[in-house]
Amino acid sequence: MKNIPRFVVDKMLGKLAKWLRILGYDTFYKNKISNATILSIANSDNRILITRNHFFKKRKHQIKIIFITKDNLKDQLLELNNEIKLSTDKMFTRCPICNHKTTQIDKEYVKDIVPAYVYQTQERFFQCLLCGKVYWAGTHIENAKKFIGDFAGLS
Ligand SMILES: [Zn+2]
Numbered sequence: 001m002k003n004i005p006r007f008v009v010d011k012m013l014g015k016l017a018k019w020l021r022i023l024g025y026d027t028f029y030k031n032k033i034s035n036a037t038i039l040s041i042a043n044s045d046n047r048i049l050i051t052r053n054h055f056f057k058k059r060k061h062q063i064k065i066i067f068i069t070k071d072n073l074k075d076q077l078l079e080l081n082n083e084i085k086l087s088t089d090k091m092f093t094r095c096p097i098c099n100h101k102t103t104q105i106d107k108e109y110v111k112d113i114v115p116a117y118v119y120q121t122q123e124r125f126f127q128c129l130l131c132g133k134v135y136w137a138g139t140h141i142e143n144a145k146k147f148i149g150d151f152a153g154l155s
Helices: 011-022 035-044 073-083 116-121 139-149
Strands: 007-009 048-051 065-067 102-105 125-128 134-136
Touching: 007 011, 007 035, 011 048, 011 073, 035 048, 065 073
Parallel strands: 007 048, 048 065
Antiparallel strands: 102 125, 125 134
16 A cells, blocks of 8 residues: 655645645644754654755755745645645545544534535535534535646646
């Protein structure tokens, strides 16, 4: 079985971290975190560091590091896709907020949780097993798929 990469993303790349989670990748991200902690997490947890911080260029590390140079989210995803072939196979299996696994839940269950129009128009719902947040495969997700699917060879 192919090893699915796990990531730790530095604090300057919050949007990218969120998208990696939407794609289903186990992605450690905190907006307040020291460089030392980032390195120690990458090391002990065997995560690939994604960063645009030149601090990490200065020294030798045992860990794999991918440097991001672009400012725009889509370009950043393309940069990453050049280094590691990103996959959409596990899309929406992870909570973008807390990085925990989600599970598909019955429509009946979310009747009192989601807005009425969402309940009426959507069929597939997912819930985070940790924070309880509910997601649905609506237009937002379709747009996300389209956005991601624009990458060459990514489907
Ligand atoms: Zn969550």
